Amino acid sequence: MxxxxxxxxxxxxxxxxxxxxxxxxGGEELLTPxxxxxxxxxxxxxxxxxxxxxxxxxxxxxxxIMTLMRMQRYGHRPIAIAGGGTGLIGDPGGKSQERxxxxxxxxxxxxxxxxxxxxxxxxxxARDNPALLxxxxxxxxxxxAIDFMxxxxxxxxxxxxxAKESVQSRMEDGISYTEFSYMLLQAYDFMTxxxxxxxxxxxxxxxxWGNITAxxxxxxxxxxxxxxxxxxxxxxTASGAKFGKTEAGAVWLDAGKTSPFQFYQxxxxxxxxxxxxxxxxxxxxxxxxxxxxxxxxxxxxxxxEAQRRLAAxxxxxxxxxxxxxxxxAATDVLFGGDVSGLSADELLDVFQDVPSTYLPRERFEGxxxxxxxxxALSELASSRGEARRLIEGGGVTLxxxxxxxxxxxxxxxxxxxxxVIVLRRGARQYRLVGIQG
RNA sequence: GGACGGGUGGGUGAGCGGUUAAUACCACCAGACUGUAAAUCUGGCGCCCGGAAGGGCUACGGGGGUUCGAAUCCCUCCCCGUCCA
Numbered sequence: 412m413x414x415x416x417x418x419x420x421x422x423x424x425x426x427x428x429x430x431x432x433x434x435x436x437g438g439e440e441l442l443t444p445x446x447x448x449x450x451x452x453x454x455x456x457x458x459x460x461x462x463x464x465x466x467x468x469x470x471x472x473x474x475x476i477m478t479l480m481r482m483q484r485y486g487h488r489p490i491a492i493a494g495g496g497t498g499l500i501g502d503p504g505g506k507s508q509e510r511x512x513x514x515x516x517x518x519x520x521x522x523x524x525x526x527x528x529x530x531x532x533x534x535x536x537a538r539d540n541p542a543l544l545x546x547x548x549x550x551x552x553x554x555x556a557i558d559f560m561x562x563x564x565x566x567x568x569x570x571x572x573x574a575k576e577s578v579q580s581r582m583e584d585g586i587s588y589t590e591f592s593y594m595l596l597q598a599y600d601f602m603t604x605x606x607x608x609x610x611x612x613x614x615x616x617x618x619x620w621g622n623i624t625a626x627x628x629x630x631x632x633x634x635x636x637x638x639x640x641x642x643x644x645x646x647x648t649a650s651g652a653k654f655g656k657t658e659a660g661a662v663w664l665d666a667g668k669t670s671p672f673q674f675y676q677x678x679x680x681x682x683x684x685x686x687x688x689x690x691x692x693x694x695x696x697x698x699x700x701x702x703x704x705x706x707x708x709x710x711x712x713x714x715x716e717a718q719r720r721l722a723a724x725x726x727x728x729x730x731x732x733x734x735x736x737x738x739x740a741a742t743d744v745l746f747g748g749d750v751s752g753l754s755a756d757e758l759l760d761v762f763q764d765v766p767s768t769y770l771p772r773e774r775f776e777g778x779x780x781x782x783x784x785x786x787a788l789s790e791l792a793s794s795r796g797e798a799r800r801l802i803e804g805g806g807v808t809l810x811x812x813x814x815x816x817x818x819x820x821x822x823x824x825x826x827x828x829x830x831v832i833v834l835r836r837g838a839r840q841y842r843l844v845g846i847q848g
Numbered sequence: 849g850g851a852c853g854g855g856u857g858g859g860u861g862a863g864c865g866g867u868u869a870a871u872a873c874c875a876c877c878a879g880a881c882u883g884u885a886a887a888u889c890u891g892g893c894g895c896c897c898g899g900a901a902g903g904g905c906u907a908c909g910g911g912g913g914u915u916c917g918a919a920u921c922c923c924u925c926c927c928c929g930u931c932c933a
Contacts, residue, residue: 682885713883746884797877800892806878818899837877838884 422485423447426641428698429691431478433617433644441620442641443627446612449639450487454540457482457612458490458604460597460619463546466524467665470677471654473725474643474692478614479542480532484695488540490610491529492600493522494547522546528664531729543608547600554599563599566632567625575621594625601626605638612639646692648685664729670764671730675738676839678722679715683708686717694724737764745841750811755828762833762843766790772823772848779822782807782814789834789842801836808835 423446426432433441449455459475461468468476479489526544529535533542572578578591601623604610613623623640630638646654662677663669669677681689687705690696696704707716727735744750744761753761768789774780780788783798786807792798799817801807807814809825810833823846826832832844 676884680884683883684886686885711883712885715883715885718883718885742884792877794895795897796895797893801878804878804891837879 421447421451422481422487423450425481425485430688431474431643431692433620433642441617443624443639445637446639446641449611450485454486454488455482455612455639456488456490456604456608456610457614458492458601458610459614460492460494460547460600461525463493463518463521463525465663466521467663467668468525468528469661469663469669471646471661473664474646475615476529476532477693478643480695483533483537483540483542486540488542488608489533490543490545490604490608491525491533492545492547492604493525494600518546518548524665531731545604547596547603550603551596551599559595559599562633563595563629566629567595567598571628572625575625577618577621594622597622598626598629601638602630602633605630605634605636611637612641614641614643616645617642618645648682666730666734671726671734671738672741672764674729675722675726675735675742678725679718679742681718681721683712683715683717686715686721689721690717690724694721694728696720696724741765745839750833751827753827755826755830758827758831758833758843759845762841765841765843767843767845769845769847772846775821775823775826775846779820779825781817782809782819782821783817785821785832785844786834786836789844791834791836791840791842806837809833811835 423432423442435441457479459479461472461475476491479491483489522544529542529544535542535544572591572594575594577594578586581590601610601613613619613626615623620640620642623642627638627640630636648654661669662674664674666674678689687701687708690701690704694701704717704720707714723735723739726738730738741761741764744753750758766789770780770788783795783802786792786798786802787795791807792801798807802815802817805813805815809821810827821832823829826844826846830846832846834842834844836842
């Protein structure tokens with residue numbers, strides 16, 4: 412993609428109005444002194460780490476991606492690092508679960524997927540400041556324990572490490588030596604990127620502050636140089652929930668894992684209280700544009716202009732113009748009301764994203780299929796018992812008609828053009844049942 | 849290696865021989881209300897059979913035992929924490 416270079420204004424100012432700099436309870440911005448001046452003065456190489464444990468990034472990574480994107484647009488050079496080395500270890504500040512080991516092949520596969528996604532946001536071919544994706548396994552795996560002790564361990568006191576919040580918070584429950592050491596590996600990553608690419612800034616979520624400053628300290632002690640840290644807030648919704656998870660799990664950037672329609676719907680369903688801030692976080696809209704939308708939310712929230720704009724902008728960036736078009740078309744049909752006016756072909760087109768189940772024609776002949784069985788078979792419900800409760804509670808529609816008898820027979824004549832049945836659970840979970848043969 | 853405490857449903861966490869598929873809170877699902885929002889209210893939330901009433905199966909770290917009956921008692925193993933060596 413193109414990376415229009417913005418040279419006017421300070422990127423730190425932009426980060427400020429977007430709320431992208433974490434502010435502590437004491438009112439202190441979490442960025443290292445001198446960073447603002449450095450960014451104003453020269454083009455800087457900056458990096459953010461991503462977890463390579465899946466072949467796709469999810470929207471929990473999106474703030475980091477956008478942060479790199481903004482850096483690049485201001486002429487700085489972004490590096491994304493997939494922690495092939497550190498990913499195997501687990502950050503003590505996060506989940507306490509040990510992570511599964513990845514094979515080399517899986518890791519390569521994941522890196523390919525992640526790289527392809529980043530290309531939508533970052534320009535890897537820019538002349539002056541091309542983005543870069545690196546794998547820290549390249550240097551961590553080759554490092555011996557002795558090297559590590561000499562080159563990294565020597566520069567840290569146990570007292571320093573124990574003082575880190577990420578360690579403190581685990582002292583009650585216990586923390587393995589491996590996880591305790593995580594910050595040193597991350598610090599070493601930073602120093603390696605500093606050595607190789609002159610990378611002078613690491614960014615991340617606010618939970619990364621301790622790990623990032625460990626790198627800053629390592630670079631100062633081992634190289635006598637000045638590196639920087641800046642962390643973004645942890646994104647939560649107004650109701651305090653962690654952002655980015657739905658009932659179905661993570662919202663992925665990969666269209667195969669989360670369809671453009673579902674992706675669009677995720678953003679569209681943002682709460683009023685969140686939508687405007689989300690625009691600041693996740694879009695490239697200007698301050699003026701966002702203020703204007705904010706006024707609309709205040710005066711006529713039912714129009715949900717912020718949500719619509721947010722969903723459109725982010726879906727377009729992630730899935731392109733065509734992905735957005737599909738999402739909008741599906742949204743029109745599914746929430747426009749009735750599905751019954753459409754032909755089977757139109758339904759298949761609109762529902763291309765929607766999970767489908769196929770059953771042979773014979774099943775629908777004679778007695779037909781019980782509705783509760785169909786709901787369970789289509790995995791709209793996880794068991795027949797749940798399907799029955801759901802139907803009895805009025806939570807299921809068949810071709811847009813509410814049906815409340817779980818034993819109701821579904822036969823061929825209930826299928827559109829004898830080919831397709833549309834099931835819906837609640838307001839927005841759809842499932843297509845195709846009839847084969 | 850020793851002493852003590854602990855491992856219960858997605859999470860926190862009760863229960864400590866039958867009345868317990870297991871209290872409560874959170875999360876989650878559906879309905880009502882709405883704006884595909886929030887808040888609120890109502891219902892649901894192991895699996896299977898049954899129209900229902902009801903029945904069956906599986907489950908409280910693993911295994912074994914005591915008992916008519918165990919998440920609850922005993923043995924053993926594994927795991928976690930605290931303290932001591």
